[in-house]
Amino acid sequence: MGGRDTVFDGATPARWWHRLDDGRLQCDLCPRDCRLHEGQRGLCFVRAREGDAMVLTTYGRSSGFCIDPIEKKPLNHFLPGSAVFSFGTAGCNLACKFCQNWDISKSRAMDRLMDRASPQQLAQAAKDSGCASVAFTYNDPVIFAEYAMDCADACHELGLQTVAVTAGYMHAEPRRDFYAKMDAANIDLKAFSDTFYFQQTGAHLQPVLETLEYVVKETACWTEITTLLIPGLNDSDAELDALTRWVADRLGPSVPLHFTAFHPDYKLDELPPTPPATLQRARRIALANGLQHVYTGNVHDREGGTTRCTGCGETLIVRDWHAVKRYELDARGACRHCGTPLAGRFAAGPGGFGPRRIPVRLAGA
Structure with missing residues (x-):
């Protein structure tokens, strides 16, 4: 294309x-x-x-542009501390009752798409803003794949990396085309039950598992996974055990997994927010099942944001919310203490963007 x-x-x-x-x-x-x-x-x-x-219908039209920390996507093993130019469009191919961005993803009002940019304009704006990458996010880039892929080409021409934040719900042929142009992805694994997927998202689990296996095993796209834990729906010990065993066995122990906290929204606004203890319990189960990099999100939990060396156990990256507070990797992305490489994609040093969020209005948009 x-x-x-x-x-x-x-x-x-x-x-x-x-x-x-x-x-x-x-x-x-x-x-x-x-x-x-x-x-x-x-x-x-x-x-x-x-x-x-x-x-x-949404090519070149966005619900808005913003500069975020890469850790917000969340990606903890991809250019830590760097700034990412983020945007989305409208619509979504899932029907999640718990959508945290429902005003964008569920919008049928084209007047929400106020900002316009060609792929070249968008890539140049990201470059001029000092960003290391561009993220297709806020709603699922699968549904605007043609636009995202053209933007990825324009980004690569300027030396920028590309990031997809997605539910991974797509067929094999477009999956191959799409991920050939992505440098990193955070893919939602919303639960480990087809019943949950059908009742809460209107979709099915198996295509997401197929996407995860394909991207991790067959592409060069760096991949991290997020599971939003919703009280009483997908947070039982049995389901967390099955999910984390599948990730460890089928994808490998080095794939980072993020457990994030639900807050009441959209059609599940009567449920309670996820207690921090639930995230910590999920993290313990995942670590016990052999996963090496398990994180907690949407809560203040410094231990749940810390990366440790798989060789010597030393602390390598300390995060506080989305700010990198300590960084113990060398220029090769290896532990400075024992030389064990850390799984991921790293620059010569950490970025210094911090936890800011900067809305952007493109010239002429």
């Missing part, structure tokens, strides 16, 4: 679809397999049928 030099105010041609015998068009991007008559949109609401073709 070639890059585009201009911003499209309307729809742009989509990939990954085919015509059915009954005249409908089937979207082949994700396992929802939406089948559309003229004028209909998929569940994501941003992929639509116009005439005899599928189009993406």
Whole structure:
């Protein structure tokens, strides 16, 4: 797919679809397999049928731009301390009742897409802002894959890295195309139960497991995993044991896993927030099952944000919220004490961006 030099105010041609015998068009991007008559949109609401073709309606249009710490994605083993230029669009191909960004991901109002930028404009803005990478986030980049992939090409031309923050719910062919252009990803593993996935997200577990195995084993994309723990829904010892054993056995012990705290929102606003003790219990289970790098998020827990050497056990990175307070890696990303390499992608030293969040308005947007 070639890059585009201009911003499209309307729809742009989509990939990954085919015509059915009954005249409908089937979207082949994700396992929802939406089948559309003229004028209909998929569940994501941003992929639509116009005439005899599928189009993406949000190419070049964003719900906003912001400079974040990379640890907020969360990525703890990818360019620690660096700034990441973050943006999303509208819509989502999941229907999570607990969505923490529901005002963006569930929006059907195009007036939320106030900021516009071509891939080249976006990459240049990230470069000019001193960012090391660009993150496709806030809503799931799977649904705006064409735009994200073109942005990734533009970023790589300027020496920037690319990050996908995603639920990983997509088919094999677009998965190959998409992750070939991503340098890092944080993939949600929302639970380890198909019942949870179906009842709480309207999706299924198996395609996400397939995405995780593919990205970790078959690509060069650095991968970390996040599980949002929701009281009473996915936080039992049995489920946490099964989830963490699967990660250790199928993906490997060095893949970082983040347990993050739920706060009441969207359609689950009557549930209590996740107690810090639940996150700490989940972390203990994961470590006991052989995972080497297990973190807690959305709570203040310095131990749950600390990275230790798998060789000598020394503390390598201390984080306080999203700020790097101590850094004991050499220029190769290895422990300064014993020389054991730390799994991840590291620069010569830590960035100094800190816990700030800086909204950005692009010139001409």
